[in-house]
Structure formats: structure tokens, C-alpha cells
Amino acid sequence: MEYLGLSLALFGAALAAALAGIGSAIGIGIAGGAAAGVMTEDPNKFGSCLILQALPGTQGIYGLLIAFFVLNKLGLLGGAGAVALNWNQGLQILASCLPIAVVGWYSAIWQGRTSAASIQMIGKKPEAMGKAIILPAMVETYAVLALLTSILMLMGVQVG
Amino acid sequence: MGVARLKKAELYYHKSVHEQIAAALQETGACQIISSGEENHQRPSDIEALISKNDEILADVRYLTRTLTPHYVDPVPALDRMLGERPEVTMAELEELAAKTNLKAVCDNTRAVEHETGEVRLKLSDARNTASILSSLGFFPYPLSVITEGTKTLTGLIGTIKPENVGGIRAALGDFSKYAQDTELIVAPFSEKEKPAEVYAALIYSRSIEDEIRDICAKNSLSPIEVPSSLTGTADEEKERFAGIISELEAKEAELAGKLDALAQENVPAVQKLSDYYNSLSARYNGTAMSDETDSVMLTRFWVPTDRADEIRQKIEAISPETELTLDDPSPDEEPPSLLNNGNMVRPFNILTELYSSPKYRGIDPTPLLAPFFWIFFGMCLGDAGYGIVVFGLIMFVFRKYKKIAPGVKDFITLFLFCSVSTFIYGVISGSFFGNFIDAFLPPLIPLKNALMLVDPMTNPMQVLGISLLLGVIHLMFGLLIAAYDKLRHGEIIDAVGNDISWFLLIVGLCLYGVGLGGMLPPHFVQIGGAMAIIGAVIIFIYAGKGEPNYIKKVINGFLALYGSTSYLGDILSYSRLLALGFGSAVIGMVINLLGGLAADIPYVGWLIAVVVIVGGHIFSIAINILGSFVHPLRLQYVEFFGKFYNGGGEPFTPLTLSQEFVNVKA
Numbered sequence: 001m002e003y004l005g006l007s008l009a010l011f012g013a014a015l016a017a018a019l020a021g022i023g024s025a026i027g028i029g030i031a032g033g034a035a036a037g038v039m040t041e042d043p044n045k046f047g048s049c050l051i052l053q054a055l056p057g058t059q060g061i062y063g064l065l066i067a068f069f070v071l072n073k074l075g076l077l078g079g080a081g082a083v084a085l086n087w088n089q090g091l092q093i094l095a096s097c098l099p100i101a102v103v104g105w106y107s108a109i110w111q112g113r114t115s116a117a118s119i120q121m122i123g124k125k126p127e128a129m130g131k132a133i134i135l136p137a138m139v140e141t142y143a144v145l146a147l148l149t150s151i152l153m154l155m156g157v158q159v160g
Numbered sequence: 161m162g163v164a165r166l167k168k169a170e171l172y173y174h175k176s177v178h179e180q181i182a183a184a185l186q187e188t189g190a191c192q193i194i195s196s197g198e199e200n201h202q203r204p205s206d207i208e209a210l211i212s213k214n215d216e217i218l219a220d221v222r223y224l225t226r227t228l229t230p231h232y233v234d235p236v237p238a239l240d241r242m243l244g245e246r247p248e249v250t251m252a253e254l255e256e257l258a259a260k261t262n263l264k265a266v267c268d269n270t271r272a273v274e275h276e277t278g279e280v281r282l283k284l285s286d287a288r289n290t291a292s293i294l295s296s297l298g299f300f301p302y303p304l305s306v307i308t309e310g311t312k313t314l315t316g317l318i319g320t321i322k323p324e325n326v327g328g329i330r331a332a333l334g335d336f337s338k339y340a341q342d343t344e345l346i347v348a349p350f351s352e353k354e355k356p357a358e359v360y361a362a363l364i365y366s367r368s369i370e371d372e373i374r375d376i377c378a379k380n381s382l383s384p385i386e387v388p389s390s391l392t393g394t395a396d397e398e399k400e401r402f403a404g405i406i407s408e409l410e411a412k413e414a415e416l417a418g419k420l421d422a423l424a425q426e427n428v429p430a431v432q433k434l435s436d437y438y439n440s441l442s443a444r445y446n447g448t449a450m451s452d453e454t455d456s457v458m459l460t461r462f463w464v465p466t467d468r469a470d471e472i473r474q475k476i477e478a479i480s481p482e483t484e485l486t487l488d489d490p491s492p493d494e495e496p497p498s499l500l501n502n503g504n505m506v507r508p509f510n511i512l513t514e515l516y517s518s519p520k521y522r523g524i525d526p527t528p529l530l531a532p533f534f535w536i537f538f539g540m541c542l543g544d545a546g547y548g549i550v551v552f553g554l555i556m557f558v559f560r561k562y563k564k565i566a567p568g569v570k571d572f573i574t575l576f577l578f579c580s581v582s583t584f585i586y587g588v589i590s591g592s593f594f595g596n597f598i599d600a601f602l603p604p605l606i607p608l609k610n611a612l613m614l615v616d617p618m619t620n621p622m623q624v625l626g627i628s629l630l631l632g633v634i635h636l637m638f639g640l641l642i643a644a645y646d647k648l649r650h651g652e653i654i655d656a657v658g659n660d661i662s663w664f665l666l667i668v669g670l671c672l673y674g675v676g677l678g679g680m681l682p683p684h685f686v687q688i689g690g691a692m693a694i695i696g697a698v699i700i701f702i703y704a705g706k707g708e709p710n711y712i713k714k715v716i717n718g719f720l721a722l723y724g725s726t727s728y729l730g731d732i733l734s735y736s737r738l739l740a741l742g743f744g745s746a747v748i749g750m751v752i753n754l755l756g757g758l759a760a761d762i763p764y765v766g767w768l769i770a771v772v773v774i775v776g777g778h779i780f781s782i783a784i785n786i787l788g789s790f791v792h793p794l795r796l797q798y799v800e801f802f803g804k805f806y807n808g809g810g811e812p813f814t815p816l817t818l819s820q821e822f823v824n825v826k827a
Contacts, residue, residue, distance in 0.1 A: 051787065054784075054787060055787075055791070057784075058784070058788060061744070061748065061784065062744065064751075065744060065747050065748060065751070068747065068750075068751045068754075069747065072754075077754055077758070129515065130512075130514075130515020130516055130794075131515070131516070133791055133794070134791075134794065134795055134798055134799070137791045137792065137794075137795045138795065138799070140791075140792075141734065141737065141795075144736075144737040144740045144741065144792070145733075145736065145737075145740075147740050147744065148625075148736050148737075148739065148740040148743075151621065151740070151743060152621060152622075152625075155621060
């Protein structure tokens with residue numbers, strides 16, 4: 001049972017990177033489909049389409065960020081060696097990872113749908129780019145809040 | 161500052177000079193022609209004729225642009241073009257070019273080449289089909305003319321059949337013994353182990369039994385294929401012949417493509433210039449087509465910025481003294497278009513307002529109000545001194561290298577130049593230089609970094625969270641005050657107090673109360689804050705019940721309005737993204753440095769990998785974080801800030817201008 005804490009914490013880091021990453025991949029995929037559709041009509045819209053397609057990608061980065069944060073906290077990066085962790089602390093770190101894991105996963109998918117709709121919109125009205133960017137950003141708010149929650153929780157957990 | 165004042169101009173002039181007048185108005189780029197507003201407005205007949213003639217030429221120009229541009233290899237890179245490296249021409253030069261260019265001839269040439277290409281492609285696809293049929297007819301030992309032409313007595317067919325039906329058809333032909341001597345069945349060889357779904361089979365028979373043979377074929381499901389009638393030799397001979405035909409056609413196709421490339425290389429530069437020329441003319445004619453006319457006089461109405469009116473009057477009077485220009489202020493029932501008129505420091509932010517919606521002519525221009533907040537927020541989100549330096553340096557390099565950047569593009573780039581400064585400042589304050597580059601690789605500089613640090617989001621994020629939320633409160637309260645000012649300006653005192661000032665009192669009061677309780681302010685702020693909050697809440701409560709005769713409903717409305725304070729809570733918390741995004745870029749930078757540091761431990765090539773990881777990683781980080789740092793502060797302006805006072809809804813000022821799609825046209 002000596003390493004249960006470490007395992008739990010790593011499980012949390014894995015969830016953060018994996019779930020948020022999956023969400024972003026799906027979201028970007030959805031938006032990419034719409035972008036390709038619009039570009040068959042007008043290849044010149046590549047620039048705006050790419051920006052809108054990239055928007056649901058941030059959740060994956062947030063997940064990665066939290067995963068690195070955890071690895072750093074555990075001392076697994078660099079040669080210093082892992083810190084000692086009891087199972088309670090491990091569970092706390094796992095809990096800290098959940099906000100960005102779950103919200104990142106789900107919000108990226110929905111942001112991808114909104115991005116796809118926005119891409120359709122600039123297909124018809126290229127001048128509405130400003131509004132088209134804001135609509136997906138509204139969804140991302142909750143991923144940012146989840147990221148913040150995860151960060152603050154992680155900072156609060158005492159290890160070592 | 162703000163929305164530019166416009167005059168409504170009415171210009172009377174003699175018909176004989178209408179082209180010069182229209183050209184002059186277009187060249188100033190400061191006149192938005194007003195449509196006459198009549199439903200069945202009759203276009204002046206002279207202009208009608210010009211338009212239809214111009215449209216005809218434009219159709220050719222568009223055809224050429226569409227067809228030739230994909231074949232054109234621009235010697236100047238696309239990025240340089242975007243940044244203004246384009247030919248500079250005057251309208252007079254363009255007119256000369258138009259006169260000496262035989263567009264019709266170029267069009268005819270291009271159409272001929274296109275047409276021929278189409279024909280060659282058609283032939284090529286036929287030949288390829290035939291070749292693919294031929295490749296499966298190798299089993300047939302006789303010349304194909306037996307099938308396609310036949311002899312006096314014999315004819316034949318080729319078809320496909322399932323291997324298991326081959327026995328059946330042989331038996332049927334055998335039973336049909338009196339004809340068997342005249343009939344030959346040839347089946348393409350196939351392996352018994354791996355039977356293909358279908359095999360080719362040929363049948364040669366006497367013309368006299370055609371009907372019976374067809375019957376047998378149908379019963380044993382041998383379905384004949386169409387053998388092109390041009391095939392007469394053996395399959396192998398024909399295969400060779402068609403390989404020759406195909407390579408000949410392919411050579412022809414390549415030659416035609418070369419011709420099109422040459423046509424494009426030769427003509428596209430001129431066609432692009434002419435495209436701008438004729439599009440300019442089209443805009444000009446369609447603009448003046450909105451004029452009214454009598455037998456000899458025309459009347460054109462347009463909006464013009466007040467400060468440009470004199471310049472236009474001089475230009476017009478230089479053309480003909482027999483003109484009359486009257487300038488009037490817009491009447492209260494008119495809704496003129498809005499033109500943002502901001503100084504050099506604010507103008508780059510115009511695009512942020514325009515992306516949302518232009519203000520109404522008589523409305524508030526939010527640009528100077530949002531500019532400082534956007535600047536600070538962007539800086540906090542990107543928040544890295546190193547990234548600030550990179551962006552600043554890159555933009556300064558672009559500005560030095562490219563002198564002819566279009567004004568709109570230049571303003572947009574300048575926006576990021578400004579924001580790179582705030583990024584640098586916040587990076588210094590928060591001790592972030594390419595993430596934790598200084599801690600990781602430049603330990604001697606740590607004391608300098610620490611000396612300049614005012615906040616430390618890494619070890620004390622609550623401090624930065626507090627600053628973010630405080631900025632949020634300031635931003636929102638500023639928005640409320642603007643809304644109140646706007647209402648007071650229009651004499652709506654009760655609405656200003658009930659809707660905006662009341663909330664201002666409540667929220668500022670609550671903040672003072674809370675901060676005072678926390679011991680960060682002298683204790684009497686607790687009382688002041690509390691009093692403000694109560695006054696605010698009472699006003700909100702009363703104002704919500706205004707106009708409601710039923711007392712119970714008054715009370716319900718009042719409580720509902722106070723419940724709206726939760727939306728302010730949400731608004732304020734929304735500013736926590738400033739911490740999160742700034743934190744995000746710092747941690748991504750840290751991760752990149754960490755990976756670089758790990759890579760450096762690899763023997764021999766480690767340093768190289770480390771450099772690649774660190775440089776590439778930070779470039780990626782800058783790109784992805786600029787997107788986030790642009791979008792999120794923008795959202796704070798649009799949703800939280802504009803939500804308090806701004807709706808936009810104005811028509812942007814769209815003056816009659818010269819078309820500059822491909823070249824820079826000077827008057």
C-alpha cells in the first residue's frame with residue numbers, strides 16, 4: 001500500500017490530460033468538418049476557419065497543464081525522485097484533477113459544436129468574424145473556471 | 161474622439177461634368193452616397209448606359225481572374241502582398257492600360273485553350289476506358305474485328321460470366337450440336353483454387369444463329385460488354401496503339417496547361433490592375449446612379465465628415481464653377497452612418513468595436529472606454545516579458561520592412577504592438593520571462609527578477625485572483641457609470657438612478673463593506689459601505705416595482721430585481737479568467753523549459769534537442785496564448801462591459817472608394 005497515494009495522484013493526472021484531450025480532439029474534429037465544408041465553397045476562408053477550429057483546443061492544453069502541475073508536485077519531473085505521499089494526499093490530488101478532466105472533456109465537445117456553427121456563420125457572413133469568435137469563447141469560460149478550480153485545489157494540497 | 165460628425169451634402173451639377181464629379185467624389189474616399197429613397201427610382205439614362213457597358217467588360221475581367229489566377233505564379237510571396245507590397249498605380253495610368261489592352265483577345269485566347277483542354281480531357285478519358293477494357297482482353301487470340309465488325313458469316317461477342325456458369329454454357333452449346341462446329345467459346349484462364357467473381361469470355365458464332373446464341377447467353381448469365389468499334393487488331397496490338405494515343409493526348413494536355421500558364425503569367429498582372437479599375441468604375445457609376453436628374457442638371461446626395469467638406473467643395477469647384485453644394489446637419493429623424501474618429505493611440509482599438517457592432521451616430525463610441533481595459537487584460541493573459549519582447553520585435557521588424565501596409569491591416573497589427581507592451585510590463589511584475597526561463601537557465605538574473613516582482617501568481621495565486629476580481633469590479637462599475645451618463649444625457653434621470661446608479665451603490669458598497677470587515681480598510685468604511693449598499697438595494701427594490709399598481713406584485717418585482725445581483729456575482733467571477741489564462745501561459749512556458757532541460761541531459765545531441773524544444777515550444781506557446789489572450793479579454797468587453805451600456809446597432813460609414821483588391825490605386 002506504500003505507493004497507493006502516488007498511484008491515485010498519477011491517476012488524477014492521467015484523467016486530466018486524457019479526458020480534456022479527448023474532448024478537445026472531438027471538438028476540433030467537429031469544427032474541422034464544418035471548416036472543410038465552408039472551404040469547399042471559399043478556400044480563402046482558411047485563416048478564419050482555422051482560428052475558429054483551434055478554439056476548442058485549449059481544454060486539451062489545460063488538461064496537460066494540470067497533469068504537468070501534478071507531476072511537478074510529485075517530484076516526478078527531473079531527477080529529484082518522487083515525494084512520499086499517503087493515500088489521503090493522493091486522493092486529494094485526484095480530486096483536484098477532476099474539475100478540468102470532466103469539464104474540459106465535455107466543454108470542448110460543446111465548444112466544438114458552437115465553433116462549427118460559427119464557421120457556418122462566417123461561411124455566409126465573413127464580416128461577422130468578431131461575433132463568431134465570441135460564441136465559442138462563451139463555452140470556454142467554464143473550462144477556464146474549472147482550470148482555475150483545479151489549480152487552486154492543487155495548490156492547497158500539502159505534500160512532502 | 162468618438163463618432164465623427166457628418167454633414168448631409170446635396171450637390172447640384174450640370175450633366176456634362178457628371179463623370180468628373182463622380183470621379184472626384186470617389187477619389188476623396190469620404191463620401192457615402194445616399195440613395196434617393198424612392199422605391200422606383202429611375203437611374204439617370206447616361207449612367208445606365210455606362211453601367212451596362214462596364215458590366216460587360218467586368219464579366220470578361222472576372223472570367224479572366226477566375227480562370228487565370230490559379231495558373232499564375234506570383235513572383236512576390238503572398239505574405240508580402242498581404243503586407244502591402246503591391247504595384248502602385250494612378251487612375252490615369254489604369255485608364256491608359258485599359259485603352260491599350262485588348263481584353264477581348266485575351267479572353268478569346270483563354271476560352272479557346274480552355275475549350276481545347278476540355279476536348280482533350282474527354283478524349284483522354286475515353287482512351288483510358290478503352291485501355292482498361294483492353295487490358296482484360298489478352299486471352300482473345302483473334303483480331304478484335306471479329307467482334308466489332310465480324311466476317312461475312314461469323315460474328316462474336318465478349319462478356320463477363322461467373323466461373324460456375326462456364327460449364328453450363330459449354331453444355332448448352334454442346335447440346336446445340338448442329339451449330340457447334342460453327343461456334344467457339346473462349347474463356348479467359350482463371351485459377352480453380354481462387355475463383356474470381358467473374359471472368360471474361362468470348363463467343364464466336366455464325367450470324368445465322370445470333371438469336372439462339374443470345375438466348376443461351378441470357379440463360380447462363382453471360383452479359384456482353386460494349387467493345388469500342390474502333391478496335392480491329394488483336395488485343396495486344398490495340399493495347400500498344402492506345403498506349404501511344406494516351407501518351408499523345410497527355411502530352412497535348414500538358415502542352416495546353418503550359419499555354420494556360422503562359423497566358424496567366426503574361427496577362428494576370430494587367431488583368432488584376434484592370435479588375436481594380438473596372439470595379440472602381442462600377443462602384444462609381446452605381447453610386448452616382450442614385451442621383452436624381454432633370455433635363456440638364458443632376459443632384460447627388462451624400463454623407464461627408466464635417467472636417468472633409470471643405471476639401472470636397474474645392475475639388476468640385478475646380479471641376480466646374482456651375483455647381484452648388486449645400487451642407488446640412490442631419491435632421492433628428494435621420495440616422496446617419498457612423499464613422500469612428502479616434503486618435504492614434506485609440507484608433508487601433510476601433511476594430512474591437514467594429515467587430516461587435518458600430519455605435520449609432522448619436523450613441524457613445526465605446527472604443528476609448530474599452531481600450532485601456534483591453535490593453536491591461538491582454539497583458540495579464542499573455543503576461544510574459546519574453547513573449548512581449550518577441551511580439552514587439554516581430555511587429556517592429558514588419559513595420560520597418562514593409563512601408564505600404566494597408567491602413568486597416570496596420571491598425572490591427574498596431575493593436576498587438578500596444579498589447580505587447582502591457583504583456584512585457586505584466587511579465588516583469590509577475591516575474592515571468594519565457595515562463596521560468598530565468599530560474600531554470602539564468603540563475604544569476606534571479607535577484608533582478610525578484611527585485612522587480614510585485615505579484616507572484618505561482619506561490620500566491622489568491623493575490624492575483626483578488627486583483628483580477630477587483631479589476632472586474634472597476635470595469636463593471638465603469639460600465640454602469642457610462643450607462644448612467646448616457647441616460648442623464650438624454651434626460652432620463654429616473655432610469656439612470658434606478659437602473660445604473662443603484663447597482664453601482666449596492667456593489668461598491670458591498671465591496672467596501674467586505675474589504676472593511678476584512679481589516680484592509682479603516683473601520684468606518686464598513687459603515688459607509690453598508691449604508692451605500694442599503695441605499696442601492698432600496699432604490700433597486702422601489703424602481704423595480706415602478707408602474708405596477710398591485711402592491712404584492714411590486715414587492716415580488718422588487719425581490720426579483722434584487723435576485724439579479726447573482727448575475728453581477730457571475731460577471732465579477734468571470735474576471736478570474738485573467739488569473740487562469742496568465743497562469744496558463746506561465747505554466748506552459750515552464751513545461752517547455754522543463755522539457756528542454758530534460759532533453760539537455762541526452763548525451764552529445766542534447767543541447768541541440770533542447771534548443772529545438774525550447775524555441776519551437778515557445779513559438780507554439782506564443783501563438784496559442786495570443787489567441788486566448790485576444791479572445792477572452794474581448795469577451796470581457798463584449799459580454800460583461802458592453803452588457804451594461806452598449807448595444808451598437810449603427811450602420812458603419814461606407815464611403816465610395818477606389819477598389820484596391822490587387823493594386824494600390826492612387827487618385
